[in-house]
Amino acid sequence: MQPVKPATETKRSKVEIIKEHSNFIRYPLNEELLTEAPNVNESAVQLIKFHGSYQQYNREERGGRSYSFMLRTKNPCGKVPNKLYLTMDDLADQFGIGTLRLTTRQTFQLHGVVKKDLKTVMSSIIHSMGSTLGACGDLNRNVLAPPAPLAKKDYLFAQQTAEDIAALLTPQSGFYYDMWVDGEKFMTAEAPEVVKARNDNSHGTNFPDSPEPIYGTQFLPRKFKIAVTVPGDNSVDILTNDIGVVVVSDENGEPQGFNIYVGGGMGRTHRMESTFPRLADPLGYVPKEDILYAIKAIVVTQRENGRRDDRRYSRMKYLIDSWGIEKFRDVVEQYYGKKFEQFRELPEWEFKSHLGWHEQGDGALFCGLHVDNGRVGGKMKTTLREVIEKYNLDVRITANQNIVLCGIKKAWKRPITTTLAQAGLLQPKYVDPLNLTAMACPAFPLCPLAITEAERGIPDILKRVRAVFEKVGLKYNESVVIRVTGCPNGCARPYMAELGLVGDGPNSYQIWLGGAPNQTVLARTFLNKVKVQDLENVFEPLFYHWKRRRQSKESFGDFTNRVGFEKLQEWVDKWEGVEAAPTRYNLRLFSDKDTYDKMDGLAKLQNKTAHQLAMEIVRSYVAAQENGKAE
Known part of the structure; x- marks a missing residue:
């Protein structure tokens, strides 16, 4: 079976035609890069992806579009040599927006590079043992x-x-x-x-x-x-x-x-x-x-x-x-x-996660550090550079947007831990468990596909989930895998999360449920167009019933799949808020065995105890009597 070059089809996408006439991803990008315009044309936009770059503009700025380019490196296994890390750190300050973004595919993203600086930045990466070739585009x-x-x-x-x-x-x-x-x-x-x-x-x-x-x-x-x-x-x-x-x-x-x-x-x-x-x-x-x-x-x-x-x-x-x-x-x-x-x-x-301190097995240590949403900036960025440069460390980027410092001598552990902690780079036991497994894509303001917030929105969402946990009685060390994306393309892999939020409108999310903590089960769509301000109306009943009805060590994702979406929807629809614990007065109820057995059977059908059902009956009877008096 000898392959031939793809035959001309009756219908091909616009991008296929651009590729065919590009002289192997050169034309017209090579000409567009030489113009005085701050952007490149549509054909060049498609081709520059193969070189590891996307053309973007700040969608929140009014007036004319302020174009820039996002560059993405290609780092198999997430491996980043010391020299390349220091170069990327410099480039972010000199030509970017002062931050580096660690991605869900173990690479860097460098935002905010203007067209006239592209060649300088690209050549600097190449000369520092790095590459952006094939980080985007229709290839591996x-x-x-x-x-x-x-x-x-x-x-x-x-x-x-x-x-x-x-x-x-x-x-x-x-x-x-x-x-x-x-x-x-x-x-x-x-x-x-x-x-x-x-x-x-x-x-x-x-x-x-x-x-x-x-x-x-x-x-x-x-x-x-x-x-x-x-x-x-x-x-x-x-x-x-x-x-x-x-x-x-x-x-x-x-x-x-x-x-x-x-x-x-x-x-x-x-x-x-x-x-x-x-x-x-x-x-x-x-x-x-x-x-x-x-x-x-x-x-x-x-x-x-x-x-x-x-x-x-x-x-x-x-x-x-x-x-x-x-x-x-x-x-x-x-x-x-x-x-x-x-x-x-x-x-x-x-x-x-490979977070925290571990033996490498060759006499050295490595240290995995949690970075919220992979955004390295401010004091964190300064401190990471200080440590990586001082100790001449290579690093690796994880698929969960975190960073691993490699080849650390045991004598360096204490001073490195202290220095990192002062910049907020804490050991995992000091990080909220919800944050440790959460991910979000960059979304606004630069991603052209974003429908709503992700990276900028997830810190508040996680705080609100934590507040709901406390409200319904879940413990601090209990966690749920939460992932948020600003559009359905799924860059932060929300469809594998136990709770996935996928942007489907301005300040609105589609909610996906049912993934597994070990990322082996596909989540399913539960609700559409839930406004960000209304998320507690969904979170509270779901987490409340998970707390009270789960089986031993049952994860939230497994619980939602076992109970079924129909029952989950019923709980959300009927939710009236977490009941405040009432002042309790001692009211003991005694019955004959036959009555108790029947009451117990009815209670089990409703996932309740016999005592809970009995108290509901008493409350209903008292309320009915009170209503009768009012009439």
Whole structure:
């Protein structure tokens, strides 16, 4: 089966035509960057994404649009060398808005760069061992892996595999370096197995003699996301990716191969039921020496068959949903040249934050730090730089918008802890549990897709949830995974949260319920268009009944799924507020056994105790008598 360049179709999206005529993502961006205008035209807007940038403007400023560009780095495994971190810190002050944003895909976002400074900023990143190539656009994005710098065979193997996959799927035609460093290349030496896998065309995966052997002129139909992890560590939301790769080791801990999941993805469009978030399906197992060939076969299957007419349906999850996993596997196997082996059994997934102090296993320590919504600014930014620079530390970004300081000598632990705490970078036991697992996308004022607040709104939302917890009697150490996005695209993965808030109008959210703390269950839509000022009307009854009706150690997400949305809706509709604890007077009730048994049976049907039902009957009787007197 020899692939050909995508044929001209009767209908193709505007972006497909722009890509076709761009000379491998160069034209007209190269010309637009030279104009005096503060922005670039629509074709260049689409192309600059492949270079790792989005054109934006401040939507809250009146008058003419104040254009700027957001740059996103590409850091496989979230790895950030010391030099690159210090460069990004400098660039944020010199050319950005004075802050760095840690993302849900283990990268930096740098906001506020004006067009005339783009080349300076891009070249600075490249010269500091960094890159933005492919951080956005219709190609493979940043490859995730657990951020913990553990000296364990499976973790090291997962991280090396993530880096190899990232290298395999990096564009080869040179457009990025032509644009930003005048053609000078700064790519590190690639592993021979990566080069071999990329060039292999024994099963018709490549475009012969093309500068882009895997991508061709059209690249992929849409963004493509991959994560690699080890069994049990779901710090990367493994099931939300186009491809999820899990290291499988033998009884001695030696990596032998990989389980592969396919078809995850978060994005959707409001009130279009044909668009939806989706969890990845098990595809099969491959031995470790075949992983790059299997990944390439999956990517090519999407390249050749993913929809290019309507970008709302272009992600691979829609191809798999349309075909079914069996047909998808059959087609991938033609490009892979082998049959997938049986999926290996895995232990239960667990969300691991990797926060706090831990042994790396090589004599050094690492320290994971919680950063609210990934926004590094102010005193926190100054202090992080001070510590990272003074101790010459490398860092890693987590998929939960946090940061890990690596390679710390044990003697440095106390002074580093003290310095960080003075800037509000606290150990996890001192951070509100609600904040530890919460995430939000940037949304307003710069994201062009935002419908309502997310990053700026979540601090108040979390405080209000905490107040509701206290009101209904939930303990401080009890928590719920809360994620907020300003639109339905799902950048903060709200559809995996126990409580997801998805912007669906000005100051309005769609509420999703039913995700799991370990991010293995897809949430569902519970309510639409809940005004931000009315959130307590939903939170109070839900958390009140969770407190009183949950089973032992039952999470909020599991509780909402067990009870069912119909009952949850009934509780919300009938909610009249948390009852103030009444002054209690001793009223003992005695009955014969037959009456008690019947009362107890009726009470259980209503999820009440016999005493609670008896008191309701007494109150109703007294009220009826009082009403009778009034008449």
